[in-house]
Amino acid sequence: MSVFMDLNVNYTADKSQLQSLIETAAHLGFSTVAINYVFEPTVKKKQEIPAPTAISELMDPLPVVQGRSRPIRVLNRLTIVMSDASHFRPTAVEYRRFDLLAVQPTTEKLFHAACMIYDVDIICISVTEKLPFFFKRAPVNGAIERGLVFEVSYSAAIRDSTRRRYTIANAVCLMETCKGKSVILSSAAEKPLDLRGPYDITNLGLLFGLSDGEAKEAVSSTCRSVVLHAETRKTASGIIYTVKSCSDSPPADCEAPPAKRARPQ
Template sequence: MSVFMDLNLSFTAERSRLKTLIETAAHLGFSTVAINYVFEPATKKKQEIPTPTPIKELIDELPVVQGRYRPIRVLNRLTVVMSDSSHFRPNAAEYRCFDLLSVQPTTEKLFHAACMIYDVDIICISVTEKLPFFFKRAPVNGAIDRGVVFEVSYSAAIRDSTRRRYTIANAISLMESCKGKNVILSSAAEKPLELRGPYDITNLGLLFGLSDRDAKEAVSSTCRSVVLHAETRKSASGIVYTMKTCSESSSQQEAPPADSGEAPAAKRAKLHLTD
């Protein structure tokens, strides 16, 4: 059974609405969601990076995921909307408060830098307007090699017919360059009615030009890779997961006692010499 994730639920100051968003996501079968704080620096007026609100202050008890019988996992995410290179500060201490870090470049130069240089987890593709640049194969492949993913959100297509055209056009343009690799589909929902189930999103991915397999991975395994990439980025050295396999455990049970004094290989060599 796949683990589905929606890594973009828009933050709102109304706690009741945010609580309803999380509960709806759990009811639809999402095991992990991310509360997205959008930071758009002004060109003249200095603004401070938002501080994520602890989840315990937003909701008293996390809802149980439907079909999973475990509480939903809630992450914090920061999205920096970049219209200038100075808007992204790689060493900012405020970034460390967030589990996921993403950027939304608005120019071709910034998109190239986000793909090749910036240490982020997600590159957001604007869906509310026509992009002023084309996706080139070189920077897109560079981002894929670095483990950075591209995000296409669908809630804007629900709100307005014009944005629906931009969403489909920009998504198809991206898929032609990345061939469906390292793409996640998220909601960017502000209201519970803008959320869709994982299989509905998979069908939407087909409209964007994804294959059946890539569309399903865009809401499951690729999202999991994003979370692991974020943990690796914060640890600076990497993360190793270990698990005991059935063959390994059975071989340990069949191994001779430790007090035998000889390893199995040594015994075989001794028998061979004797023969």
Template structure:
């Protein structure tokens, strides 16, 4: 049953993008602020830059980073996350190696080209496609690409803290989010902070209201910091363990003849499969 899986219960608030800092005091301050604001789950992220800027002889010698250390904090669930920049084809090897290593709870990618965005949507074993809005987008979203990612259980992420720091980023984020929402119909969207300081964090209700700014469907707005984020954690667990949950309902004896089996079976409850 789902309650026995290492997955937070329903109805909790998530921030799945907190850049990891080795400064223990800073981490404690961030976690305390998250708890005060009402969050129950957070993910500390390590950013892995693209291999594109490195010399040919050093590209294959990169050492994969260790996952952030989980500290003992009460009242909040800590997850680890790798955010991988995709600027060239070889960066997909890094994604494969990180996924195979199994050290990180969540794997996110940040594609910089349309070709790599397509690969992330259709091929790569990832949980989140994080949309970089620090500069003007270099490609347009296409419905078949976005729908392919949704069918695979992948979620798209926007970060709100950079919007607070820079009005240009705020404009880029709003425009890009509206374009993506046209393709995905407000499905599989999460909002995270990517906050560098505790003062940049905002409460879950304030964050979810940003969905209205992005012209998100009103019924989907509350899910961007709760239900959708939990789906990311479930997707990650299934990806790592190839496990799921299945619910089977025992049928009562109808007393019908075997000749009526086909007709009666069509009226019986179907199996519900969830992950």
């Protein structure tokens, strides 16, 4: 059975609405969701990166996923809307508070930098309006080689016919450039009615130019790769921690600190 994920559920200060979003996602069969904190800095005014709300404070206990015997997994995600290169700070300590890190570039130069340089997990594509640049194969292939993914969100297309046309047209252009590889489909939901089930999203993927298999991967295995990439990024290119099992060892051995072994580069 596939494990479905929605890695973009918009954060809202309304706690009850956010709880309803998580409950609806679990009812639809999503095993993992990510609460997305959107940060849009400006050049003139210094702004603080928002701090994520602890999941235990938001909802406890978490709802059980439909068709499974385990509760839904909830992650925190930060998306930085970039209109200037200074908006992304590679060494910012605040980024470490989040499980996933995404950027949404608004110019071709920033899109190229996000694909080739920035240490992030997701590159968001604003598909609800005419893009100010075209997708070029070189930076897109560079991002794929680095393990990054491109995100297309569908909720705006449900609410408005004009945005629907832009969403389909921009998504098709992206799929033609990346050949359907390294793409995730997410909701960017603001309320429970914006959410759709995994198989409905798969059908949307067909409209965007994905094959049936690629559309299914866009809400399952590719999303899982994003989560694993984020864990690797946060542990300095994949530090492996090994812990001695206590089952066959005396207690003194179990108290030893875990050994570390760096993955060969």
